[in-house]
Amino acid sequence: MGNAVAATRFDQSVSVETPLKPHNTITNLHAIKKKILFVSPELADLIKVGGLGDVSASLPRAMNADHDVRVLIPGYRQVLQSGHAIRDVGSVPGHAALPPARIGCMTLPDGLIVYVLICPELFDRDGTPYADAHGRDWQDNHIRFASLGLAAAEIAAGTACLSWCPEVVHANDWPAALAPAYMSWRGLQTPTVFTIHNLAYQGLCSLECSPELGLPSSACGHQGMEFYGRLSFLKAGLVYSDHVTTVSANYAREITTQEFGCGLEGMLQFKVRLNQLSGIPNGIDDSWDSVNDPHLVQGFDVHDWEGKRANTRHVEQMFGLEQSDGPLFAVVSRLVQQKGIDMTLEIADAIVAEGGRIAIIGRGEEHLEEAVRELARRHPGKVGANVGFNEADARCMFAGSDFLLMPSRFEPCGLSQMYAQRFGSLPIARATGGLKDTIEDGVNGFLFNESSTESYLAAVRRAMAIHRNPELLNAMRAHAMAAPLYWKQSVEPYAALYRKLLAAQKSGGKLV
């Protein structure tokens, strides 16, 4: 089988960072870092649409103390033009309508190794990873992201000519979901993990795309990736991986229900019965340091709020807001239905009438972008909107605001609320998904239960009442800034999962 060949060829291979020395003993061999291929459509260093980009940049780095994690991403124009040298290290043959591609290797300044799938006809374009400049999904997304999955499978099979072969493949969200699928169809034994960062994006295409993707006939049935008469990349990730994770314990429960399961709840309940679904929370990296973050106009900590005020003044200037003693609310979000932006628009008049100001940054669905601009036009000096995204501005907003508005309809984990907490801005959020796991109501933020403007506004009013009491406000800020949200707590659960899957593989019990 392909994997046996791979094992013969690569078990003795030399890792770039951890060369084997001739005197290595068996004990040393055991201590060798496990090789993990982390497959993702985004990597914040190079290209980011949302939280997946952040996680892909920080989780592999956090794991690298004890593992050899390398990231595989598509060679989008932004990646090719990032200024980092790319060495040509391998190739992927064509398959059905998927064109042949090259594999490049990029070493980021801190040593993170990134494999880049180079196929200009698929990836060297303007726009985002998923859509053109007008926000229209690329028509050939099924081909583009099947190529990403296929490349991961070729690397795992040892047929991509790399001098490195992963022991575990960890695929993220639907764009990477065909990695475990192509691996399974080729009979590879390498364990696979599939992480759901957002079940709502499923990567659906017509069943007629099957020949283009070179799928086996079994893939097109109910037991495969067929989903209500179409092909679902996300379902392929669920069906063909050895273990599925999602990014918080609460969301792992929620997605087994009809309300949050997006039609896949039955399949996910089945995974629970097999003990193949778990929630491992996201973390944030230690660049989120309110004292030393170079993006802030002034650092601060719980003993010195002066720096926080300086950031508030900066945000007011950025957004043309009037200075006032009233609370400053921030929205730092993709402008999409999931995030409940429409609900914030509905309660904005009340917030302004009661003395609040709102600063909004983000981009997304066109009608929400326009609605946000219109809100700012209606409330000059009280509401400011920047339709776009910029990491430095986002960080200043977390630091300068009093509250972060995050009324998400659902939220697999959420990072923005953790960033805000770290910078002393209290999140006001719906008690759903990871928001419920990371926010303690009245302690380090505010939660509301119903996805309704009444329930939301009631939480906003509770926050405004706290704002009128500086002692309580500062106590809550201090709690929020002390919340233990670093990746350290997530690394061990992932490491334990990799160990479990490798042990099962070794004993011949690969769980497909």
Ligand SMILES: Nc1ncnc2c1ncn2[C@@H]1O[C@H](COP(=O)(O)OP(=O)(O)O[C@H]2O[C@H](CO)[C@@H](O)[C@H](O)[C@H]2O)[C@@H](O)[C@H]1O
């Ligand atoms: N328009 C924009 N362009 C670029 N960046 C923007 C942006 N708007 C916001 N951001 C940034 O993207 C990140 C947002 O991450 P979140 O995790 O809060 O949500 P997202 O829905 O993107 O992620 C999904 O994946 C993550 C990772 O698992 C889960 O935490 C989350 O619940 C799930 O919905 C933050 O770094 C934020 O500053």
